[in-house]
Amino acid sequence: MSGILEKTELTFQQLGASSEAEVDRLFAEIEEFLESEQIGDRETFRVLWASDKKGVLTKIRNNWLRAAPPSTRRWIGPRLEKLTHSVAFKLKTYVERQVEGEGSGERVDLSLPGVIRSVGSHHLIRQVFQEIEGIFFSIGFSVVEGPEIETPYYNFEALNIPEFHPVRDDMDTFYLDLPKDAKTPLLLRTHTSPMQIRTMEKQKPPVRVIVPGKVYRRDNPDATHSFAFHQIEGLAVDTDITFCDFTGTIEYFVKQFFGPSVKTRFRPSYFPFTEPSVEFDVSCPFCGGTGTSAGGGTCSKCKGAAWIELFGAGMVDPAVYGFVNYDAKKVSGFAFGIGIDRLAMLKYGIDDIQVFFQNDVRFLRQFP
Amino acid sequence: MKVVYNGLKDFVDVTASPQEVASRLALSGTNIAGVEIGPHGPVIDAEVSSNRPDCLGHYGIAREVGAIYKLPLKHVSPKPAESAAKTSDAVKVEIQAPELCGRFTARVIRNVKIQPSPKWLKDRLEASGVASISNVVDISNYVMLELGHPLHTFDYDKVRDHKIVVRRAKQNEKMRTLDGMERQFDSNLCMISDGDGSRAIGIGGIMGGVETEISFSTKNVLIECAWFEPVAIRRAARFLKLHTEASTRFGRGADPEMAELASRRAAELILQLAGGELLSGVVDVYPGKRAPKKIRVTRAEILRVMGTDVPDKQIEASLSALGFAPVRIDQNRGAEGSLLAAWECTQPSWRAEVEREIDLIEEIARIYGLDKFPPRLPAARQGAARLPHYEAETRLRERLIGLGYREILTIPHVAEERDALFRPSGVSPARLSNPLSEEVNVLRATGIVTMAAALEWNLNHGQRNARLFEIGRHYRLNGSESAETRVLTIGATGEAREKGLYDAARDFSFADLKGDLDSIGELAGGFHWDDGGADWLHAARRSSVKLNSVISSEARNLSSLGVAGQLARRVAEKLKLRQDVFLAELELDPVYAAMRAAKEARRYEPLPRFPSVERDFSLLLADGTKFSDVTKTIQSLGIKEISAVEATDLFRGKNVPAGKYSLLVRVTFQSREATLTEAQIGDYSRKIISALEKHLGAQLRAS
Incomplete structure (x- = not known):
């Protein structure tokens, strides 16, 4: 085997090699010899292979590569490079093998952190949006978006909320300052519901959409109020949609979002654009619907009520169909509006809605 | 509406506990804020929705309780003793504005003794959260809480000519109301006036005037119990910014038939507590009297909307208890549960909002119990679609997050002055006509303004290193039309790499910004960096950013996607940002389009077989x-x-x-x-x- 070492003392011409196949054979011999090297003294290995003056690598470079005519040289370069890598790897692993063998030497401190490449994060509200969109998408709801600056027609009138309707008092509205010749006033939508109208105007039944987006109400900001917040609207209209389909859909969503053990409850309520209208409650997922926290006190999430009011919904009021040229005698459907911020606060124990909008990196980091 | 549990018992013999009653009410449509055990017994705090003015009195709530528990409602039929003298000789009523005032009843009681109310009345008012004033005034409040219908009492002797004229207000007419405020009106308001009609003595359905107010020296009382048009009342209350118990009830729609009854009930109580002599009969001007509407409901429609059947007996019992007097009218009348079953109902005067079959179905369903309709998941009949830019936006967002940027969400309301720092010239801002304050009076014309604020917040809270992005919109006006544009906004400050065990710190630089943006550009066929950029950016470190695909196409003169660079020092100074800040904003729709195009155009390139x-x-x-x-x-x-x-x-x-x-x-x-x-x-x-x-x-x- 040592014969190969002697060959590195000679040039290719002296070895009589003139084809690529012969070059290949020589390098194969060298590689084989390298592989057969037993674990021994690292320094001996280094001197034999990698010493600058007399190492095998140096000899190959001088005797084989440099002395070769250009036509042969291009066969040698890449093969020498590969061999160099193999030698370097063997040298490096000498240390590791010794550690394995002798149980001593420099060991990494596992309690030290690794190199952390800083990555960013989705905003928590976005994460909740994505989760809810995914749940509804999985049961056939398409996603649509709409303008935040709306006309009173879409935000109110077509949703069966005429001017001076008492419900308008609960939705204090921002208006834009427009030139005097403006044809219609413009407002910031107070809910994502205008997209019910816009969707039905464009599309005949069956309709099954959700609408994520920002909405605005002119409330003074505090820990539970923000004059901008987020909603997901839902709308399903078809020739055979009933109240049972509605409650089933909502129940499916809630069990996906809060877990299969939550119970649901629908209470009759009132919205001008749904009839029957409901408020939708879930059994408090934090105390298991007992109203009592694990420690024995009153559950802080549901305040002992055992139920948490989640959002309003209902069967689409037939009057709404009149605005979009649907035949109320043939179609029926349901609509809902989920407040995202409140849901996120509830699920993640956030007690101040303002943190969503301050964007303090210490907050953002908490939800990678 | 504070529902005094014992007050409820005046009208229905309910034996269930207040908590139980509250919970059943909640499940049948009366939202309950809570139940308190007050000094005068249990009180249920009911949040009555705006479509149910009939529940703004104990009588109406008792009707609900009766329907839920299948208990009879005890009807109110006061029979106060009347004297020989006729009311119609003592007071005249003229309604000049029947479109605003549909009914006006008047009764007169002579020789009353105005004095403090007895304890039971004070207690009952206190339990409902109403302050006691004097017996006669308290009675009108009490009857309103009892029957849900507002009343007003005048000092009869102060009403000129003992004549009431109901008319529209004169433009800019003024009057001092009971709360001591001098108020001014417009001609949409309904005024109660006296004598020849020249003097206003009350705002119809909202609040009385001081000049005819009951005082402790009042001898003779005129009881007004009227009905006012709801939309006009809501408009008036908003115009006056004056929302009273009366305006709430009339504004949502009081029961016109209740007016005379409530007046009689008040008379009965006044005789009882203040003595005096009730003149006989009532002056009742009722131009707005309407025949009750007939509404049909069919089993077929119940099934179509609700998806599950409700037994005949349930339907009939619920509708009867709520006052709809259902009558089976179909051919199969004898057959219980017939699919052809139809009922004709009569709209009660206190439920003006129930006009259609769907309204009756809601009544049936809510009393029957919404939990009786079994949930099921409807089958999807078509595929669902994501937003058209869903994939592009998701890839963009994930790439930014991989590059170390944190997503933020902001409120677009900003101060005009701030917005102007970054607003391109010639752009009209979307100003609000009713902002909450001058700090938030305009919608941002660029995402930069809120991004700068987010960086400012972090620097002010000791967070020196931040890399943030927002995918949102900016808002502008084109004439009187609004324009919302999807934009990506990027902000970075501090260290690109923080000092750690293995690496030295390195400050974020223009090159970081350019490299990060080019990583996005890679998805969209590449970005082209050109001289230019906004004047709020550092003159030596700013750029406009364009799409390569645009540069190489016919549309090369198209405006850029946006700008990127270091914030100019003078602007940073103004915002008190005391370290270098890098900002960029790109319009997203063209980026998304380019991403889609680049994706479609991408083809595999065989890997080279020869070394490089x-x-x-x-x-x-x-x-x-x-x-x-x-x-x-x-x-x-x-x-x-x-x-x-x-x-x-x-x-x-x-x-x-x-x-x-x-x-x-x-x-x-x-x-x-x-x-x-x-x-x-x-x-x-x-x-x-x-x-x-x-x-x-x-x-x-x-x-």
Whole structure:
């Protein structure tokens, strides 16, 4: 085997090699010899292979590569490079093998952190949006978006909320300052519901959409109020949609979002654009619907009520169909509006809605 | 509405506990805020929705309780003793505005004794959260809480000519109301006036005037119990910014039939508590009397909307208890549960909002119990679609997050003055006509303004390193139309890499911003960086950003996607941002379109079978010579084996003469046909050097 070492003392011409196949054979011999090297003294290995003056690598470079005519040289370069890598790897692993063998030497401190490449994060509200969109998408709801600056027609009138309707008092509205010749006033939508109208105007039944987006109400900001917040609207209209389909859909969503053990409850309520209208409650997922926290006190999430009011919904009021040229005698459907911020606060124990909008990196980091 | 549990018992013999009653009410449509055990017994706090004015009194709530528990409602039929003298001789009523006032009843009681109320009345009012004033005034409040219908009492002797005229207000007419405020009206308001109608003595349905107010010296009382048009009342209350118990009830729609009854009930109580003599009969002007509506409901429709049947008995019992007097009218009348079953109902005067079949179905369902309708998941009949830009936006967001940016969400309301710092000239801002304050009076014209605020917040809270992005909209006006544009906004400040165990710290620089944006550009066929950029950016470190696909197309003159760069120091100063801040904003719709196009155009390129060779060229270049000059010069040689030209090192000073800089350029050669020979590489290298020397005056440095 040592014969190969002697060959590195000679040039290719002296070895009589003139084809690529012969070059290949020589390098194969060298590689084989390298592989057969037993674990021994690292320094001996280094001197034999990698010493600058007399190492095998140096000899190959001088005797084989440099002395070769250009036509042969291009066969040698890449093969020498590969061999160099193999030698370097063997040298490096000498240390590791010794550690394995002798149980001593420099060991990494596992309690030290690794190199952390800083990555960013989705905003928590976005994460909740994505989760809810995914749940509804999985049961056939398409996603649509709409303008935040709306006309009173879409935000109110077509949703069966005429001017001076008492419900308008609960939705204090921002208006834009427009030139005097403006044809219609413009407002910031107070809910994502205008997209019910816009969707039905464009599309005949069956309709099954959700609408994520920002909405605005002119409330003074505090820990539970923000004059901008987020909603997901839902709308399903078809020739055979009933109240049972509605409650089933909502129940499916809630069990996906809060877990299969939550119970649901629908209470009759009132919205001008749904009839029957409901408020939708879930059994408090934090105390298991007992109203009592694990420690024995009153559950802080549901305040002992055992139920948490989640959002309003209902069967689409037939009057709404009149605005979009649907035949109320043939179609029926349901609509809902989920407040995202409140849901996120509830699920993640956030007690101040303002943190969503301050964007303090210490907050953002908490939800990678 | 504070529902006094014992008050409820006046009208229905309910035996369930207050908590139980509250919970059943909640499940049948009366929202309950809570139940309190007050000093005068249990009180249920009911949040009555705006469509149910009939529940703004104990009588109405009792009707609900009766329907839920199937208990009879005890009807109210006061029979106060009347004297021989006729009311119609003592008071005259004229309604000049029947479109505003549909009914006006008047009764007169002489020789009353105004005094404090007895304890039971005070207690009952206190339990409902109403302050006690005097017996007669308290009675009108009490009857309102009991029957849900507002009343007003006048000092009869102060009403001129003992005549009431109900009319529209004169434009700018003034009157002092009971709360002591001088108020001014417009002609949409309904006024109660006296005598010849020239003097206003009350705002119809909202609040009385001071001049005819009951006082402790009042001897004779005039009881007004009327009905006012709801929309006019709501409009008036909003116009006056005056929302009272009366305006709430009339505004939502009081029961016109209740007016006379409530007046009689008040008379009965006044006689009982203040004595006196009730004149006989009532003056009742009722131009708004309407015949009750007939409404049909069918089993077929119940099934179509609700999806599950409700038994006949349930339907009939619920509708009867709520006052709808259902009558079976179909051919199969005898057959219980017939699919053809239909009922004709009569709309009760207190439920004006129930007009349609769907309204009756809701009544049936809510009393029957919504939990009796079994949930099921409807089958989807068509595929669902994501937003058209869903995939592009998701990839963009994930790439940014991979690059270390945190997503933020902001409120677009900002101060006009702030917005103007970043607003391009010629852009009209979307101002609010009713902002909450001057700090939030305009919708942002760029995402930059809120991004800067987010960085400012972090710096002010000790967070010096931040890399943030927002995918949102900016808002502008085009004439009187609004324009919302999807934008990506990026903000970065502090260290690009923080000092740690293994690495040294490095500040975020323009090059970081450019590299990060180009990583996005890679998804969209590349970005082109051009001179320009906004004037709020640092003049030496700013750029406009365009799409490569646009640059190379006919549309090359299209405006840029946006701008990127370092915030100008003078603006940073103004915002008190005391470290370098980098900002960018790009319009997203063209980026998304380019991403889609780039994705569609992408094709596999076979991996090279031959090794590539790199050569480094250390160049000395004159300041002002750009890297792009170098690449263009090299590319102009047309050597197709050149696969990449990269800058790998750049420095000035030391051995480099002034006015020059040293640039290390690495050229990669790659042939698809064969392994390149030394001779070929040497030949290419010589050509590159001579071209750089000739065209750029570059000198090759000895390395």
